[in-house]
Amino acid sequence: MRPHSLSALGVTVAALAIGATFAPMANASSHGATTAHQTPTGQLQHHAGTAASCYAQRDNDNGVGIVSQNFESTFDQYDSQGADDFKLKKVCKVRTVSVDGVYFNGSGPADSFNVIFYKDAGGTPGAVFKSCMNASYTETGFGSPIIKCKTKLKITHGIVKGKYWLDVQSNMDFAGPGIDSGEWGWNTNNTVRGVASQWQNPGDGFATGCTTYTTTTTCIPSGEGGDFSFSIN
Numbered sequence: 001m002r003p004h005s006l007s008a009l010g011v012t013v014a015a016l017a018i019g020a021t022f023a024p025m026a027n028a029s030s031h032g033a034t035t036a037h038q039t040p041t042g043q044l045q046h047h048a049g050t051a052a053s054c055y056a057q058r059d060n061d062n063g064v065g066i067v068s069q070n071f072e073s074t075f076d077q078y079d080s081q082g083a084d085d086f087k088l089k090k091v092c093k094v095r096t097v098s099v100d101g102v103y104f105n106g107s108g109p110a111d112s113f114n115v116i117f118y119k120d121a122g123g124t125p126g127a128v129f130k131s132c133m134n135a136s137y138t139e140t141g142f143g144s145p146i147i148k149c150k151t152k153l154k155i156t157h158g159i160v161k162g163k164y165w166l167d168v169q170s171n172m173d174f175a176g177p178g179i180d181s182g183e184w185g186w187n188t189n190n191t192v193r194g195v196a197s198q199w200q201n202p203g204d205g206f207a208t209g210c211t212t213y214t215t216t217t218t219c220i221p222s223g224e225g226g227d228f229s230f231s232i233n
Contacts, residue, residue: 054092054153056231057084057189058100064224065102065143065185066199066216067206070114072173077205082186083118083125083167083213084197084228087160092153092232099168099186100229102143106182110170113137115149118165120158123195125165125213129157134171143184146233153232163194166230188216188225196226 068082097115115132118125132149139145147168155162170184188197198213199220210219217226 053231053233054090054094055086055088057086057191057193057227058098058229058231060189060191060225061100061187061229062190062225063102064188065104066188066220066224066228067183068168068186068199069170069172069184075174075205077203078174078201079203080199080201080206081167081169082197082199082216082228083165084230085120085123085163085165085194086232087194088153088155088162088164091155094149094151094153094232096233097147097149097166097168098140098145098231098233099147100141100144101170101184101186103181104183104185106174108143108172108181108184109139110137110145110172110181110184112171113145113147114167114169114171115147116167116169117151117153118167120160120163120165122159124198125167126158129153129164144187165198166228166232168228168230187229189227189229190225192226197228 066082067078067080069078069080071078103109112134115135116128117130119127119129121127130151130153132147132151135147135149137145137147153164158164168186172181172184173179174181174183197216199216200210200213201208201219202211204211208219217224
């Protein structure tokens with residue numbers, strides 16, 4: 001684990017890593033937001049087997065989780081999303097999306113996940129093509145879900161034929177009465193395929209300035225890989 005910190009506007013914001021994740025902190029007694037540094041205790045798990053894939057890039061997961069989470073309203077400014085591009089050679093009848101990730105600052109689990117497929121817009125996520133919001137999932141490790149998402153991806157959409165962007169975001173409260181779920185990070189992949197992954201935090205709670213989709217390593221230059229780890233099954 002490699003903890004890092006970020007100083008913004010004179011306030012130290014926790015930047016926690018099972019690698020390089022920027023994270024709001026909570027006080028154990030009051031569940032209120034603080035800026036204290038806290039070391040994550042979650043451990044990464046080995047990959048589980050997945051069904052036949054239309055597309056996969058889970059071969060070079062480097063164990064660094066980048067927060068991609070829809071928090072409770074108290075922490076809306078920290079709502080963030082990761083996205084990565086992929087290209088299909090044929091039509092894909094999607095049944096599930098498998099993602100390598102990790103819980104930290106708590107043990108989860110997520111309530112559900114949002115899966116969004118975007119059309120490509122010249123090297124960045126464009127219009128939404130399909131989505132599975134609040135989707136159910138099964139856990140294959142400490143934060144590595146297989147998310148149920150039945151849809152069909154064609155190969156005639158986007159500026160580049162067959163090219164899409166995948167966005168995976170957990171729905172999970174950071175803290176509240178009687179709970180301390182923490183955060184979920186999407187693990188990165190050292191091998192960049194196509195365009196490097198992108199990340200956004202519209203409320204800029206993490207003070208990175210990445211309020212729209214921007215190259216992940218530009219937003220969080222702390223040793224993570226350039227892409228995310230996932231397969232579309």
